Amino acid sequence: MSTSTSSRRYTAASATTIPKGRTPKSCCAGSLRPAARSGHKRAPLGWGEAREGRIEWKPGSGRGVAPHLVVPGAVALNAEPPVYVEEANGVIGPVQLGLPPRLACQFLAAPSIPRAKLEEVSRRLSQRLPELHHGLLPVPPATAVLIDEDPRPVLRLKLGHVGPSYYYYRNKSEHSGPAAVASLGFRYGAFDIDPSQRASRLELFQGGQVYAIARRQGKEKQARKRLSDTGLADARSAFPLLDYRHATDLTLSDQRGWFDFLARHAEQLRSEGFEILIDDDFPFRLADSSGEFDATLETSGIDWFELALGIEIDGERRDLAPLLAALVSAPGFSPELLTQLAGKGERFLLPLADGRHLALAADRFLPLVLALHGLHMSGAFDDASSKVRLSRAEVVPLLGVENEHFAFRSADNLRRLAGLLQTRGLTAPELPSTFRATLRTYQAQGVAWLDLLRESGLGGILADDMGLGKTVQILALIALEKARGHLANPALVVAPTSLMTNWSAEATRFAPDLKVLVLHGADRKHKFDAIGDHDLVLTTYPLIARDRETLLAREWHMAVLDEAQTVKNPDAATTRWLRETKAKHRFCLTGTPMENHLGELWSIMSFVNPGYLGDKAAFSRRWRTPIEKRADKVRTTALARRVKPFLLRRTKTEVATELPAKSEMVETIVLEGPQRDLYDSIRLTMSRKVREAIAKRGLAKSHIVVLEALLRMRQACCDPALLKLNDGLDRPSAKLDRLIEMVGELLSEGRKIIVFSQFTSMLDLIRKRFDADGLRYSLLTGETRDRKAAIEAFQGGTADVFLISLKAGGVALNLTAADTVVIFDPWWNPAVEEQAIDRAYRIGQDKAVFVYRLVAAGTIEEKMDELKARKRALADGLFDRDGGIASALTEGDVNALFDA
Numbered sequence: 064m065s066t067s068t069s070s071r072r073y074t075a076a077s078a079t080t081i082p083k084g085r086t087p088k089s090c091c092a093g094s095l096r097p098a099a100r101s102g103h104k105r106a107p108l109g110w111g112e113a114r115e116g117r118i119e120w121k122p123g124s125g126r127g128v129a130p131h132l133v134v135p136g137a138v139a140l141n142a143e144p145p146v147y148v149e150e151a152n153g154v155i156g157p158v159q160l161g162l163p164p165r166l167a168c169q170f171l172a173a174p175s176i177p178r179a180k181l182e183e184v185s186r187r188l189s190q191r192l193p194e195l196h197h198g199l200l201p202v203p204p205a206t207a208v209l210i211d212e213d214p215r216p217v218l219r220l221k222l223g224h225v226g227p228s229y230y231y232y233r234n235k236s237e238h239s240g241p242a243a244v245a246s247l248g249f250r251y252g253a254f255d256i257d258p259s260q261r262a263s264r265l266e267l268f269q270g271g272q273v274y275a276i277a278r279r280q281g282k283e284k285q286a287r288k289r290l291s292d293t294g295l296a297d298a299r300s301a302f303p304l305l306d307y308r309h310a311t312d313l314t315l316s317d318q319r320g321w322f323d324f325l326a327r328h329a330e331q332l333r334s335e336g337f338e339i340l341i342d343d344d345f346p347f348r349l350a351d352s353s354g355e356f357d358a359t360l361e362t363s364g365i366d367w368f369e370l371a372l373g374i375e376i377d378g379e380r381r382d383l384a385p386l387l388a389a390l391v392s393a394p395g396f397s398p399e400l401l402t403q404l405a406g407k408g409e410r411f412l413l414p415l416a417d418g419r420h421l422a423l424a425a426d427r428f429l430p431l432v433l434a435l436h437g438l439h440m441s442g443a444f445d446d447a448s449s450k451v452r453l454s455r456a457e458v459v460p461l462l463g464v465e466n467e468h469f470a471f472r473s474a475d476n477l478r479r480l481a482g483l484l485q486t487r488g489l490t491a492p493e494l495p496s497t498f499r500a501t502l503r504t505y506q507a508q509g510v511a512w513l514d515l516l517r518e519s520g521l522g523g524i525l526a527d528d529m530g531l532g533k534t535v536q537i538l539a540l541i542a543l544e545k546a547r548g549h550l551a552n553p554a555l556v557v558a559p560t561s562l563m564t565n566w567s568a569e570a571t572r573f574a575p576d577l578k579v580l581v582l583h584g585a586d587r588k589h590k591f592d593a594i595g596d597h598d599l600v601l602t603t604y605p606l607i608a609r610d611r612e613t614l615l616a617r618e619w620h621m622a623v624l625d626e627a628q629t630v631k632n633p634d635a636a637t638t639r640w641l642r643e644t645k646a647k648h649r650f651c652l653t654g655t656p657m658e659n660h661l662g663e664l665w666s667i668m669s670f671v672n673p674g675y676l677g678d679k680a681a682f683s684r685r686w687r688t689p690i691e692k693r694a695d696k697v698r699t700t701a702l703a704r705r706v707k708p709f710l711l712r713r714t715k716t717e718v719a720t721e722l723p724a725k726s727e728m729v730e731t732i733v734l735e736g737p738q739r740d741l742y743d744s745i746r747l748t749m750s751r752k753v754r755e756a757i758a759k760r761g762l763a764k765s766h767i768v769v770l771e772a773l774l775r776m777r778q779a780c781c782d783p784a785l786l787k788l789n790d791g792l793d794r795p796s797a798k799l800d801r802l803i804e805m806v807g808e809l810l811s812e813g814r815k816i817i818v819f820s821q822f823t824s825m826l827d828l829i830r831k832r833f834d835a836d837g838l839r840y841s842l843l844t845g846e847t848r849d850r851k852a853a854i855e856a857f858q859g860g861t862a863d864v865f866l867i868s869l870k871a872g873g874v875a876l877n878l879t880a881a882d883t884v885v886i887f888d889p890w891w892n893p894a895v896e897e898q899a900i901d902r903a904y905r906i907g908q909d910k911a912v913f914v915y916r917l918v919a920a921g922t923i924e925e926k927m928d929e930l931k932a933r934k935r936a937l938a939d940g941l942f943d944r945d946g947g948i949a950s951a952l953t954e955g956d957v958n959a960l961f962d963a
Contacts, residue, residue, distance in 0.1 A: 111156030114147055118160065118171070120181065121268050127175030128268065134158055143168040207266060207275035214249035214256070214279055216286040218332070220321075221246065221342040223298060223312055242302045243321055243346050244312040245295060249283055250338070251276045258283060259311050289335070293328045294320060321347035322412050326422045349412075350419040352376045354427065356383060359472045360458060368458050370451040372431075376421060384451045386413055386421075387428075388444055391436040398436055398697055405429040430464035437701040440685055456521055456675045459483050459708045483515060483708040495546035497576035500535050505718035509536040512711050513650065514543065517621075522649035522671030524627070526712040529654040529901035530877075534569050537623055537652065542574045544620065545598055552618045553580075553600050555646065558625035560603045561850075561871075566625070570599060582606065582614075604629050604637055611640050622646035624670060627653040628894075631663035633679055642670055654901070655894035656710065661687045664706070672709055715904070725904050727914040729928075732801050734780070734919055737794040741786075742779040742922060749775060750961035762954045769957055773923060780919040781825050781888050796828075798917050802887065803832050805915065810838070810863055814913075815880050819899050820887040821869045829866060829887075840864040845871045854878070869899060876902045882910040887917055889924050893931045926960050 114134055121131040132139040137147035144157045144164035160167050176184050223244035249256045254267050254276060265276045290313060298314040315321060326349065329339055341348060356374040372383035390396060390413060404411050404425035411428070412420040435451075438444065443457045453461070463483070465471060491507035492514050502510065509525060513536065516523045525533050541554050558566055563583050570579045580597040582590060583606070591613050594600055602614065622644045624630060630638040649671045657664040665682045668675060676682050686702050689695035734742055749772035756765040778785035782796035802818070809816055820826050823844045833840050841853045841862040850871075857865040858880045865878065869890065881902070890896045904912045918924045 106153055108148065108150075108153050108155040111149070111154035113157045113159050116145065116147070116158035116160055119268075127177050128181060129175045130171055130173055132158065132160075132171050141168060141171040145171065207273045210252040210254070210274055210276045212251060213282050214251050214286075215336060215338055216283075217248045217250050217255060217338045217340065218290070219246045219248070219340045219342065220244075220345045220347075222344040222346060223302065223314065242298065242314055243318060244298045244314045245290075246312050247287065247290065249278075249286070251278070257311075258287075286337070289332070293324060293332075295324075318347070322349070322420055322422075325349045326410055326412070346418070348419045350376045350415055350421045352421055352423075354424050356469065357472060358431075358469050360461075368453050368455070370453060370461070376415070383413070386415065387432060387435055388439065388451050390414070391432060391439050392444075396436065398433055398701075401425055401429060401432060427468050430466065431461070431469075433701075433704070434460045434464045437705045440698065440701050454675075455519065456672050456709070459519075459521070460705060463708065483512070483519075489515060492543055494539055495542055495576070497546075498539055498542045498574055500539065500573040502535070502539065503532070503718070505713055506532050506536050506539075509533075509711060509713075510539045510543070513537070513540045516650075516709070517544075517648045520648075521709065522651075524651045524653065524656055524667060524671055524710045526653055526656045526710055527718075528714050529898050530904070531713060531715065531718065533652040533654075534566065534625070535573055537650065538570055538574045538577075541599060541621065542577060545577065550598050550620055552620040552647075553594060553597050554621040554623065555600050555602070555614070555619045555644070556623045556625060557602055557604060557607065557641065559629065560605065562625060563601055563603060566601050582610065607637050607640055615640060615643050615645070617645065619644065619646040621648045621650070623650045623652065624667075625652045627651035627667050627670070628655050628658060628663065630670065631658065631666050633662060633666035633669065638666060638670075642673065644670075654898060656712075658892050658894045660691060661702075668706070668709070675709070676705075723909065723911045725900075725912045725914065727916070729916045729918055730801065730805070731918055731920045732797050734797050734922065737792065738779070738783055738797060741783050741794060742776065742919075745775050745779050745786075746923075746961060753957065753961060757954060757957070762957065773960065776923040777888060778822070780922050780924050781820075781822065782828055784828060785822060785824055798887065798919065799828060799832065801917065802829065802885065803836065805885070806833075806838065806864060807836075809883055814883045815857070815863060816883045816885060817865045817867060817878060817881045817902060818885045818887055819867050819869060821890060822888065823868045825887065826866045826868060833864065833866075838864060840866055842866045843871050844868040847871065857881075867899075867902075869895065878902045879909075882912055884912065884914045885917065886915065889916055889918055889927055889931070891927060891931065896931075923960055926962075930956060930960075 114137070116132055116134045116139060118130050119133050120128045132141055132145050134147040137149050139158065140146050140148060145160065145167055146155055147158050148155050162170070221244060223242045247258055249258060252274070253269070254274065256265065256276065256278065263278050263280060265278065267274050267276065294315050295313040296316070298312040301314050301316045315324065325347065333339060352374055354374075356372050359371040359373070360368045361371065362368060370384045372387065374381055374383050401411055406426075409425055410422040411425045413423055414420055437460060438453065438457055443453060444451055462471065489508060489511035491502075491511045494502075494510075509527070513523065513525065517540070525536060527533050537556075541550075544550055544554070556566060560583070563581055567579060567581050570577055577599050578597040579599045579601065580590060580593060582600060582602040587602075587606070587610070591610075594613075594617065602610065607614065622641075624641065630641060632638055651667050651671050653667065656667055662679070662683070665676050665679060665687075669679075677685065686698060689698040690702065753765065753769055753772050756768040762769075775786065780798065782799055783794035784796070806816060806818075818826075818829065820829075823846070826842065826844065830840070830842065839862045841857045841864070843850060843853045843865065845868065847853055853865075854876065856862045857878065860880075865881065867876075884900050884902075884904075886896060886899070890899075900912075900914055918928060
């Protein structure tokens with residue numbers, strides 16, 4: 064349709080430099096004198112050649128019609144003479160109608176005429192003005208053509224424009240800026256109807272013909288109701304400063320909801336007959352894609368890979384990897400929300416660089432996105448604006464998310480790494496005939512897992528429960544490597560001093576083909592020159608400091624840390640020195656990869672895969688603080704997923720089904736009389752001392768005071784004699800009395816008993832009572848000279864009770880003769896306590912094992928049990944599927960330990 068004088072208006076100033084004598088005159092006020100928009104500048108228009116025009120009857124004011132000037136391809140303006148304007152080409156020129164200029168101007172300025180009178184007006188004009196008769200006067204429209212059909216709803220999505228008041232109120236209104244809106248129209252035949260018109264019957268002109276539209280207002284109302292069901296509502300209510308001329312526009316109060324509208328509602332509306340048009344300036348646009356993608360891992364230097372995720376978007380091949388990396392790096396990214404969308408079969412929105420968003424199936428992309436999120440949180444990448452570059456270790460979690468939807472291309476050489484996440488699916492390697500142990504199924508799987516790590520150039524932590532045979536699994540791997548001819552350099556094992564004999568004996572028993580060198584004792588330096596002639600070298604943690612110049616200067620094929628919790632302190636000198644070990648392959652063995660806090664796990668992992676969890680400061684920022692201080696379950700799950708490929712942990716419950724049941728019981732002991740009075744007195748004194756220290760220096764600098772206070776309170780619970788008060792008062796020990804009663808009852812039932820205590824002085828007090836009662840017992844402390852004799856006495860039946868200090872017997876003992884364990888004083892660390900119990904509850908045990916914990920009621924021991932449960936939850940949260948979690952010890956926890 065042509066644009067009338069009222070729809071495009073030009074001022075004389077904006078119009079141009081026109082040749083003298085040809086300037087058009089205004090024949091009716093306002094035709095050429097509208098105000099130019101403030102601040103708007105145009106280039107001057109140049110005068111052009113004359114063009115042919117015509118006059119047509121078109122709708123005027125009210126229900127009438129009026130003559131309108133039409134110039135194809137240009138804006139027609141009524142003047143004397145009439146002119147056309149081509150703004151794009153900067154041209155203005157006269158219009159030829161075959162009429163005198165003044166007559167044409169007056170005729171085009173005529174008022175609206177009722178359509179019923181049009182034929183009579185036309186007849187009289189042709190009589191009085193012959194100039195208008197000879198084909199120049201527009202022919203009156205014939206009888207109206209009726210359009211009687213259901214409308215097609217047309218929804219146009221666009222950027223709403225602000226009204227004049229915006230510039231005054233924009234800093235005073237929360238919703239003052241432009242907003243995305245939708246305008247609803249209805250198409251009857253070839254005509255789009257503005258729904259703001261109330262008439263039930265409309266007459267429109269096109270090509271000189273009038274059309275009568277009988278509106279289906281009921282259908283239009285249904286369409287508006289349907290849009291209301293999607294959340295669309297009056298735009299003026301939500302954004303008052305929008306242009307008043309678009310009062311019928313609709314919008315969503317939450318503008319981010321437009322993405323959901325397009326992803327969920329738009330297609331459904333189209334299927335119901337709506338036509339949806341989207342303007343280029345609409346700020347919420349979706350790109351078109353099938354969602355099918357391919358994944359590639361391309362080699363990028365030694366041990367580095369670039370991730371690419373190819374997908375077709377609007378016919379163009381794009382790489383999703385940097386876009387997904389940016390998504391998971393965004394502060395507001397929520398893995399839980401994505402998981403919920405996947406569970407509902409819905410889609411999530413991925414922002415594209417051009418402002419559009421791509422709707423992708425959440426269930427299809429969930430594993431990949433979660434893996435990338437874990438890599439981001441661990442520091443694998445921060446800004447992936449171009450390529451996502453990953454180390455060999457970081458590729459492993461990604462390979463584990465391959466499924467029926469996709470598999471990584473160009474990753475054949477890494478394919479077996481996926482087995483790190485599915486240990487039970489690994490094929491156990493065939494052991495050399497010289498290896499004499501028959502491995503259980505889980506042990507063979509453990510060897511396969513270790514061997515895969517070795518093949519991939521990665522390290523790992525074998526964290527099986529105590530007693531499940533970690534030593535024999537490592538010996539099997541070393542025997543395999545020798546059979547393959549890989550031991551050009553020997554393997555190094557660093558273990559506690561107490562385990563040197565055990566390692567040497569196990570190697571002789573199971574892998575006699577290995578040449579073993581034990582570096583221990585005063586004469587060990589004389590053996591340094593022979594290191595290269597052996598397959599396996601054994602040394603201890605204390606000797607690393609003394610022998611590091613020799614041990615850390617040479618190349619090792621493999622380095623193994625046994626009881627690796629020994630290096631849980633990352634700042635200890637031994638830990639730092641061991642990180643410098645020059646070994647092609649690194650492994651750690653420990654039943655307790657984390658005893659107290661996540662920093663211990665970082666310390667061990669930094670040995671087996673240096674840098675994989677970032678540096679210590681970054682690890683604390685990304686993992687320790689959110690998990691230990693804020694109980695962040697998302698971070699807990701992500702860390703567990705990141706660590707899982709490199710930490711193999713099997714419990715007795717999982718793999719050793721032949722073990723008999725273990726029953727654990729708490730024996731509550733009530734302190735009475737002088738012992739209770741003494742405990743309460745010490746608690747009050749120590750509580751005051753601790754609180755003063757914390758107030759003065761803070762918790763971090765008050766650990767010595769806290770530990771001293773806890774020690775004295777625990778000693779008072781065990782036996783007042785441990786305090787050595789020398790005040791002449793006789794204070795009995797309720798715990799010791801109860802132990803003597805229990806031992807008597809248990810021995811009468813034929814039990815074999817182990818009694819553990821952290822205090823060797825407490826064991827001395829127990830011995831005196833045993834001696835008085837004539838009980839047969841063995842004793843193992845740090846001062847025991849002949850450990851072997853003490854163990855054999857108990858295992859062989861000479862002794863019925865084995866008294867053991869935690870430090871001397873918490874590890875490296877196999878006491879399957881026992882069926883009862885008594886924990887005399889509960890320990891702070893649940894992991895260490897479990898290790899002590901495992902002296903009896905291990906492979907080879909053929910009896911049910913009973914564990915008794917003696918706890919003094921209403922004392923520090925009960926409160927320690929509560930904290931101990933939280934520490935166990937911290938460890939389980941990292942390694943168990945359920946992801947339980949606990950906060951680290953706080954000042955509030957310390958204060959609670961001293962409350963009554």
